[in-house]
Each structure stands twice: as structure tokens, then as C-alpha cells.
Amino acid sequence: MKKIILISFLSLLIFSCKSKNSATSTKLDTKSEVAIKGNWTISSVNYPGADVIKVTSFDLADSKCFIGSKWKFVSNNNKGIMTLESPKCTAYSTPITWFINKEGQFVMKILDEAKAKTVKSGYVLRVANQTETSFQLIDRINVAGNMTDVVYQFEKLN
Template sequence: MKKLILVLGLLGVIVSCKPKQQLVSTTVDRKSQVAMKGSWTLTSVSFPGSEYFKVTSFEVADAKCFEGSTWEFVSNNDTGKMALTKSGCPAYASDFKWYVTKEQQVVLKFLNEGDKARKVTSGYILALGNQTLESFQLTDVVQVGNNKAKVVYQFKKNNSK
């Protein structure tokens, strides 16, 4: 019963995030998800094929403020933590729920303190690409005026000691 509620809750996230976007399945790609397990640093944010433009990532801060942010992905319970650490940017930290679909899309739901994941009905769908043991990219497509542009978030695995 809990799994059914979780699947229905995650489907609600997919529908409410980008309703004009084709729905993604809730079938999890465990291999890709397990490969993301661990501690990561978001090393760069780029806008391929476009001039720099101002993008507020995840409704939190300017996309460039995410450079140097730390991310922890826990694959066995689909949870995580992230924190912005860049000087001159707002201090921000959040827990999140996440999973990778068979279509290589990462679904993220940021949680405010006290939020229950199943009650959060909005989130983000990003394309997973160039995944190796040491790095991966998440790509978002944003509306800029009348055009669409890509925002690429490059992650590098932190060495464990």
C-alpha cells in the first residue's frame, strides 16, 4: 500500500512539474541510480549554444550560485541533501527525494523542513547524461523569451577518505 501511495505521489510530481512535457515512467533505473550514490560537487553550470542568461535554478538562486554546491545522493531510500556554498550567494540547504527513470530522467523533489515527501506535489525533471563512476550531468530545458535553452549541471564525485 505504501508503494502504491508513493508511486501515485511521484506521478503527481511528474504531472505538476512540467505539465506540457510528456510524462515519464515511474519505473526506476536502479543501475543508474546506484551509480549516483555518494557525495558529489556540482562543479559547473553551462548554457550550451547560448549566451549567458539569468536562470534561477530550482526556484532558489541564480544558476551560477550552484557551482561548488555539495550533493549527497542515497540510493537505497531515494533521499539526499544539498547545500549551496558559493561566496556571495544565498545560504541554502535542503533535503530532497529523487529517483532515475528508465528514460534516464532524474526526478527531484526538494523538501522544506518538516515536509513529508508524499505531500510535496512539485519537483523537477532533468535529463541524466554522460554518467561515469566519477561524474555525471543533469540537463534542464528552460524557457528564455520565445526560445528554449539548456542548462547543464556538471557533477564530480568527491573522493572518500
């Protein structure tokens, strides 16, 4: 009987210590999702050392290429489109799938020609300073051993 109680206690301890802070396994923040429904543009991309350090955003292009990019977010099916249109960069457009979890994390997959369930990698950014007309997505990157915030400032299009 003591063994059963001990085993039960140990298994309870092991399972209760398991991390539950996964970006993809948490509940959705539908209020935040509905608030960013619509058409947006990135008005700025800021990070320390932006004048001398080149950052490739979303493994696609230089972060400066995202200034002026157009984003469409559809909250009822968590799909959208991202379009880069900077004259100094290669034009690019792709469907995306996205959601915002209860921890304020924006989780996005770039779909290109694939279906969302076959894409195994994506991006997790933090949502900040959300209003009716603007919000920020903040990415954490490693620059020379230091974690640095890359802030994408979104402005609502009419």
C-alpha cells in the first residue's frame, strides 16, 4: 500500500512540474485577435544598433524591407496575407496563419504554397501597446550574445 501511495505521489509531482508555457498549446486571446482584424502597415522597425546591424526578419528579407509592408489579418479564421512592397527590396506576398494566445504571444506561420498543418516552423512575437489604430509586435533576437528586441510598429489602414 505504501508503494502505491509513493508511486502516486511521485507521478503527481512529475506531471505537475511539466511546463505548460507553450506558445502553441495555450488558449486564444480572442479579444486581442478581433482588435487587429483588418488591414495594417508596418510604419517602422526599430532595434538597438539598427544603423549598423542588419536583421533578417522572418527569414525573408532585411528588416527595413518590412517598412511599408501590408498585412491583412482575418480574425474569424486566423488567416491573412503579408505583402512586401518596398521599392528597394524584392516584392513578396504570402498567405499566413496566425493567432494570439492568452500570454500575449502572436504566433505566425508563413504558408507560401503549403497548408498550415504541413508547416512545422513559425514565429512567436509578443504583442504590445495595442490600441484601435496601432500595435507592436516584438521579436527577441540574439545579437552578439545579447538578447535584443526588434519592434515592428503597425498602423491601421482605412
